[in-house]
Amino acid sequence: MMNLVMAQQHTVVIGAGPAGLTAAYELTRRDASVEVVESDDVVGGISRTVERDGWRFDIGGHRFFTKVPQVAALWHEILAAEDFLLRPRMSRIHYRGRLFDYPLKAGNALRNLGVVEATRCVGSYLWSRLRPPADQSHFEGWVSARFGARLYRMFFKTYTEKVWGIPATELQADWAAQRIKNLSLAGAVRNALLPSRDRTAITSLIEEFEYPKYGPGMMWERCAELVTRAGGRVTLNAPAQTVHRAGGRAVAVTVTDATGTRRIAADHVVSSMPISALVRAMDPPAPEPVRAAADALRYRDFLTVALVVPSTAGFPDNWIYVHTPGVRVGRIQNFGSWSPYLVRDGFTCLGLEYFVNVGDELWSADDDALVALGTAELARLGLVDPEAVSAGYVVRMPKAYPVYDEGYEQAVETIRRWLAEAVPNVYPVGRNGMHRYNNQDHSMLTAMLTVSNILDGTAHDVWTVNVEESYHEESGHEQTGAGQHGTGRAAPVLPHRAAA
Ligand SMILES: Cc1cc2nc3c(=O)[nH]c(=O)nc-3n(C[C@H](O)[C@H](O)[C@H](O)COP(=O)(O)OP(=O)(O)OC[C@H]3O[C@@H](n4cnc5c(N)ncnc54)[C@H](O)[C@@H]3O)c2cc1C
Structure with a gap:
């Protein structure tokens, strides 16, 4: 159990996504002192809900599904039952003008x-x-x-x-x-x-899933509120820039926020910022081979073109996979099918998803050009008449996917070992925080186990989360599956040059 000394220690949590906020929630629940610093102006990370002119959309579509009971319990502790919707899952494949049921x-x-x-x-x-x-x-x-x-x-x-x-x-x-x-x-x-x-046995797909009625961001906005109410601090627009180390530990984190540059003394640092950036933030710097490992890690980025159309122009699916050649769009979400609270009466919002690399032609295109591209591609697919599109918004999400390229596993291992030896009170958690294909539930679980390690002195190995288990959910490229040891959620190993 936590003793008084632990209670007086201060934890700095980097990042207010699911992992960081879960850590903060668990810490404040047990009266420990915590400040979350978030570089963005909203909470939720990749699981945020973006709001533009009253329309709400997800980065992708975030189903709340887990086989980890303590995660499900936490979701329901944070949000009241009436804030959850139970949604039927429907998705189809668009191929050359036809829609194939999925599963076929x-x-x-x-x-x-x-x-x-x-x-x-x-x-x-x-x-x-x-x-x-x-x-x-x-x-x-x-x-x-x-x-x-x-x-x-x-x-x-x-x-x-x-x-x-x-x-x-x-x-x-x-x-x-x-x-x-x-x-x-x-x-x-x-x-x-x-x-x-x-025929092979088909793993059953999840036919229904939970979803907060105002989108996944609702969960994290509420969580941040509860953290603050319990005495924790959540500071937005506050990128962590430096993690100071001395005497074989991290001793402080420097952030720049509205008040200027601030050094926050820390007994523990829970980090959900990309692990590569964490290494680069170390002062004194990490040794050269560790920095080289950090520099070797790559990401795949993501953008959504959200188009407002009359609901009659939409489709009943939550999303459609686009296998039709000749268009760039990969998947189309219908946010009205996720929740009627995301859209307005008589209208829906279609989220066209493009998988990109920061700086490439699509990422750098201006919003109007992307809205025009999305509108044209919807028409080319025969899904929506361009006249029906009344507004469009673009949301960019860098580092949506940690890339598993050749050598990434060794690079993560090099970093993991160095952190454990050089700064044992810095705890990487979450998705990019561990460079692992974690969904919300596994990101949260790593945070929960970390808090137990901090407060109770347990020795949970967060690196075993989402490794051995196989939980048969599938959501587009968010494929899950039996990960090999150390690999985590199934994702392809790419040639190294691919993500460069
Ligand atoms: C297209 C897509 C679909 C998905 N679908 C699902 C789904 O259906 N169900 C599901 O459960 N999960 C889904 N996921 C995964 C889910 O989004 C992630 O698992 C989850 O958001 C990871 O939480 P996290 O806190 O580890 O990281 P993040 O969400 O990435 O949050 C990290 C936070 O750290 C902040 N940060 C970064 N650097 C700094 C810094 N230097 N200082 C301060 N703050 C910093 C970031 O701004 C961010 O807010 C999906 C992901 C994608 C890309």
């Missing part, structure tokens, strides 16, 4: 493909069994060998290439192996089109 269903797939195309797919599959591609070391070869080139081109190639920004021939096959082991699309395609002896 035999009747629907046959109707959409037509008997001729379906026969071709089965033929291409049989051909791949007879003459498998010689090179199966990459995603394309591996998937084509198992599903045939035709199904591969329809249901795997374009979307995967959009998400990761590199040709599927440069994605390693082991990701496909891992992903498809748990991925229902593969099983569903087989179930829909192939003879029953080829």
Whole structure:
């Protein structure tokens, strides 16, 4: 149990996303002293809800689903039952003007493909069994060998290439192996089109999920409020710039906020800022090999073009995957299907998701050009008439995805070891904080375990969270699955140059 000395110690939490705010909530719940410093002007991190002119949208779409009971309990402690909606899940795949049920269903797939195309797919599959591609070391070869080139081109190639920004021939096959082991699309395609002896067991998809009625940001805004009410401090527009170390520990964090530059003495530092930036913030600096490891870590960035349209122009799905070639958009959210509280009567807001790299042509395009692109692509897909679009907004989110490229695992390990030795009172938590494909629940769990380590002297290893377990949820490229040790949530290992 926490003693008086612990109670008097001060923890600085870097970042007011799910991990940072969970840490602060758990600390204040136990009367420990805490300040959260957040570089942005809103809380929630990637799980924020953006509001523009009264419209609300998510970065992606954030389903609240977890197999970790203490996380579910915390969500329900923070928000009252009436603030949660239980939403049905519906999503389809857009392919060349047709919408395929996802998971694929035999009747629907046959109707959409037509008997001729379906026969071709089965033929291409049989051909791949007879003459498998010689090179199966990459995603394309591996998937084509198992599903045939035709199904591969329809249901795997374009979307995967959009998400990761590199040709599927440069994605390693082991990701496909891992992903498809748990991925229902593969099983569903087989179930829909192939003879029953080829069927694999399909992992059940989550058909319903919880969602705060004003979006995920509502959870984190409320959490910040509760932290403040319990005596903690949450400071926005306050980027942590330096983590000072002395005597084998971190001793203070310097932030710049509205009051100027401030040095906050710290007994503990919980960090959800990107682990690469944490290393670069160290003073005195980390040794050269650790800085090199930090510099080697890469990210994939993300932007949403949100377009306001009459609700009749929308669709019932929560989101649609766009597998149709010739457009840049990867996925389209219908925020009105997530929650009627995000939109206004008679209208909905469609969130067109583009997977980008900071500084590339899409990231750098001005908002009007992006709104025009989104409007044109919706029309090209045959989904919405351009005349129906009454407003558009652009939301950019850097570092949405930690990239698993060659060598990333070694780089994270180098940093992890150095932090544990040189500054054992600095605790990396969360998603980018640990460079791991964590969803909210696992990000929160790392924070909860960390607080227990700080206050109770436990020795939970947060690096084992989201590693061994396999929880069969899938949400677009937020694929989950049985992670290999040290890898965490399933994501492809990319060639190093890809993310450069
Ligand atoms: C497209 C997409 C869809 C997703 N869908 C789901 C879903 O359906 N369900 C789900 O549970 N999860 C989902 N996630 C994952 C979820 O967004 C993350 O797991 C979660 O937000 C991670 O929380 P975090 O606190 O670790 O990090 P973040 O949310 O990244 O928060 C970190 C915070 O630290 C701040 N920060 C950074 N540097 C500094 C600094 N130097 N000083 C001060 N502050 C700093 C940032 O501004 C940010 O606010 C999705 C993610 C994406 C990209």
